[in-house]
Amino acid sequence: MTERGPLRLGFLMFPGFPMACLTSAIEPLRAANEITGQCEFVWRLLSETAGPVRCSAAIGFDPDETLQEAEGLDQLYLIAPPTAEFADPRRSPARLRWLDRIGVTLGAFSGGIFPLARAGLMEGRPCSVHWCYEAAFKAEFPNVPASDSTILRDRRRNTVSGAGAVFDLMLKLIEERLGREVMTEVACWFQHPFVRDEAAAQKVPVARGQGTADDLSPPIREAIRLFETHIEDPLRIPDVAQAVGLSGRHFERIFKRETGQSPLRYYHHLRLMKARQRVLYSNDSLREIAASVGYMTSSPMIRHYVQLFGVSPRDERRLTQSMRRSGPPRVEAAE
Template sequence: MLTEKKSEIGFLLFDGFPMACLTSVIEPLRAANEIVGQGVFCWSLVTERGQKVRSSANVRFEAECDLTTCQSFDILFLLSSPTSGFSDPSQGNGALRTLARHGTILGGISGGVFPLVRSGVMTGHPISVHWCYEAAFEAEFPDMDARRDVIVSDATRYTAAGAAAAFDLALHLIEDRLGSEVAHEVACWFQHPLMRGEGVRQQVPSTSKPDTGEKLPHLVAQCVELFAAHISDPISIAEVASLTGVTPRQIERAFKQATGQSPSHYFRAMRMKAARQMVVYTKDPIADIAAAIGYSSVAPLVTHYRSAFGLSPSEDRRRINRFRVEDNAPLPSS
C-alpha cells in the first residue's frame, strides 16, 4: 500500500559521470510514478558546489543543489568516473560521512564507487566493482571487499556495476516500495526481460568468444578464471593444466580453437588490460604497475604494453592526461 511519504533520491554528479547510469535509475522511477498515478519517487541532481558538470557523453547537467545544503535524501547515489574526486576532499568527504551518520543510504554506480570509498563510508561494506575497473580498484583499495556481482547492497549501502545494473537496482527500489507487480510492469515498459539481484555475476568479455558473444568452452572458461585469479602472480600453463586435470597440449588446442590465440598470449592480453586500467585510472608509478601484474621489472611491461596498445605506459598516460587537461574532456566511463 502506498504511503504519503515520498522516497527522495539524490544523484551526486562529478565531471565525466556515465549519463546512461543516471537515466537508467531515473526512467524506471518515473515510469513507476506514472503507473501508480502518484509521485512516490522524486529525485534531484547534486554537485559538490552546485556547479554544472559534463557527462562522459559531453552533455552538460545543471545541479539543483550543492552537497552541503542537501540533507533530506533517503538515498544518495554517486555517479562519476574512477578518477573523479571532490575539489575540496575534506569538506566533500565530511559531508558524505555526515549524511551516513544521519541515516541517508549511500550508493555508488559504476565509477561512482571510487569517490564513495575514498570518503571512508564503505568500511565494512561489500562493493560491486565493474570488471573494467577491477585492477584499478584493487590497486587503490586492496583491503576492500570488491565483488563482481552486478548489484551488491546491505541495509545502508547500494552499489551497482553499470547502467543495466543500475536499472535492475531501480526495479528493486520500486519492488520494495510498490510491490512486485509494479516492478514487473515497469520492466515490461522498457522491455527489460530480467530483474537481476544479489549474487548475479557480471558478464565479462573474457568469458565469451570474440565478436560472437558465444560462451567459451568449459575448459577454456576454467583456464580464464584461473588466469584472472593470478594477474599479480602469473600462473604457468603447466600449473593450469594440473589444476584443470588436462595436459598443456589440450589447453593449447582448446584456446586456439576457441579464441585463435595461444593460452599464454590470451593471459598476457588479460594482464595488459589490467595494466592499462592502472595506467589510466590511477597515479601509481609504472614500476608499481609492473609489479602489480607480476613483472619483476618495467622493461617487459613496456615491451608487451607497446605491442598491445601501440605506445608505452608512460606515453599512454601522457596522452590521457592531455585529453583530460587540454581538451577539458572527461574519459568515458561505463
C-alpha cells in the same frame, strides 16, 4: 495509519560522470510514478559546487542543490568517473559521513565507488566494481572487498557496476515498494530484456576475443579464473591444465578453439589489460604497475604494452588525461 511518503533519492554528480547511469536511474522511477499515477519516487541532482556539471558526453546538467545543502534524503548515489576527486576534500567527505550517521543509504554507480571509498565509507564492506576498473580499485583500496556482482547491497551501501545494472537496481526498488506487477510493466516500457538477480556476475569479454566468459566451457572458465587470480604471480600453463583436469595438449587445443588464442597468449594479454587499467585509472608509477602484473622491471612491460595496444603507457596516460580535461571533440554544424 500513517501515509507513506515518497522514496527520496539524490544523485551526486562529479565532472565527467557517465550520463547513462543517471538516465538509467531516473527513467524507470519516472515511469513507475506515471504508471501508478502517484509520486512514489522523487529525486534531486546534487553537485559539490553550484553550476552545471558536464558529463562524459560533454552535456551539462544543472544541480538542484549542493551536497552541503542536501537534507531529507533516503538514499544518495555518487556518479563519477574512477579518477574523480572531491572539489572540497575536507567538507564533502565529512558531509557524506554525516549523512551516513543520520541513516541515509549511500551508494555508487560505476566509477562513483572510487570517491565513496576515498571518503572512508567502504572500509571492510564488499562492493560492486566494474571489471574495467577492478585492477586500479584493488590497488588503491586493498581493504575494500571488490566483487564482480552487477549489484551489491550491504548494510546501507548500494553499489552498482554500470548503467544496465543501475536500471536493474531501480527495478528492484520499484518491486520492493510497488510490487512485481508494476516493476514488470516498467521493464516492458523500456523493453528491458530481463531483470538480473542481485547475485548475477558481470558480463566480461574474453580478452582479445569475440564473446563473453560465460560462453566458455567450465574447464576454460576455471582456467581463466586461475589466470585472473594470479596476475602478480603468473602460473605455469602446464600447472593450470593440471588444475582443470586436462592434459597439456588437450587444454591447449580446447582453449584455442574457444578463445581463439593459446593459453599463454591469452594470459599474457590479460596481464597487460590489467596493467592498462592501472595506467588509465591510477597514478601508480610504471614500475609499480609492472610489478603488479608479474614483470620484474618496467622495460619489458612497456615493450609488450606498445606491441599490444600500439601506444606506450606514458603516452596513453597523457592523452587520456588530456581528453578528460578538454572533453570530447565538438561537432561543427554543416554550413
